Amino acid sequence: MKRLPPPKFDAKEAVELCAIGITIPERSKALLDALSTVVAGEGAYMKLGPIGKLFQIPTTAEVTPELNGKLMAVIYKSHFARVGAPTRGIYDAIRLAPKYGICPLCGQRSVGSVDHYLPQSLHPIFNLTPVNLIPSCTDCNKAKLAKVALTAEQQTLHPYFDDLGDERWLVADILESNPLAIKYRVRPPSYWTPVLAERVKHHFEVMGIAVLYAAQAASELADISHALVKLGNSGGASAVRSHLYEEFASRLASDKNSWKTALYESLCLSAWFCNEGFRLVN
Numbered sequence: 186m187k188r189l190p191p192p193k194f195d196a197k198e199a200v201e202l203c204a205i206g207i208t209i210p211e212r213s214k215a216l217l218d219a220l221s222t223v224v225a226g227e228g229a230y231m232k233l234g235p236i237g238k239l240f241q242i243p244t245t246a247e248v249t250p251e252l253n254g255k256l257m258a259v260i261y262k263s264h265f266a267r268v269g270a271p272t273r274g275i276y277d278a279i280r281l282a283p284k285y286g287i288c289p290l291c292g293q294r295s296v297g298s299v300d301h302y303l304p305q306s307l308h309p310i311f312n313l314t315p316v317n318l319i320p321s322c323t324d325c326n327k328a329k330l331a332k333v334a335l336t337a338e339q340q341t342l343h344p345y346f347d348d349l350g351d352e353r354w355l356v357a358d359i360l361e362s363n364p365l366a367i368k369y370r371v372r373p374p375s376y377w378t379p380v381l382a383e384r385v386k387h388h389f390e391v392m393g394i395a396v397l398y399a400a401q402a403a404s405e406l407a408d409i410s411h412a413l414v415k416l417g418n419s420g421g422a423s424a425v426r427s428h429l430y431e432e433f434a435s436r437l438a439s440d441k442n443s444w445k446t447a448l449y450e451s452l453c454l455s456a457w458f459c460n461e462g463f464r465l466v467n
Contacts, residue, residue: 187289192315196227240334244307254309288322289344338383357447367402398444410466429453
């Protein structure tokens, strides 16, 4: 959901640094012997990633006969990502890249780890490839797990490659009920390709973003309900609408597609909410 610049490190640097920190000779040798294979894999990744076709990369059980998926997973956990390892600087630079430490996959929760875009268990060749490592919150990491995309539309968004542009695409619908409810959805801009539109909707579903944003919106409404009732009692619907519009404008200037921007836009445009709906928050 949030674009990030790709890491400044490449697979060759990651593998060579990682090997330096491995004290088991056979393990270090197996990793270094696989260097050319890992670098070639990175080349294919960089060719397909920018055009949204990483799903075309076949799954494998090993990197080389001497370096299977299980061993590569051990190398990643015990050597690459280990605190104090020569490669820990690469890991931390990736983890700390998002602004304010916010997960780029959901745009809401705090980054808690580094996730493999193409999963470790199915693509061990990319376990140490920096461009395959994505800062992620724990919930998004778990939601994604080892799901396999069979088509372009089934791919979740890749923060280093996918650009959603600068137009509004996130919408919050107000359900005129008692108590009221908010429902989030994706409204693709006209310049999005059909594939990108489906990918964003798929990402939204896989990461559970609509539910997450609706919960946050409910909490936000509860926090402001007292102030809205006071405004409504003293100045009527126009005072409520004016206040909500100012909140919308402030959030729009910060992030055009945040859940708060979408929420406040819908609230200030809703005659029902400004006249009576705000009294039904609690």
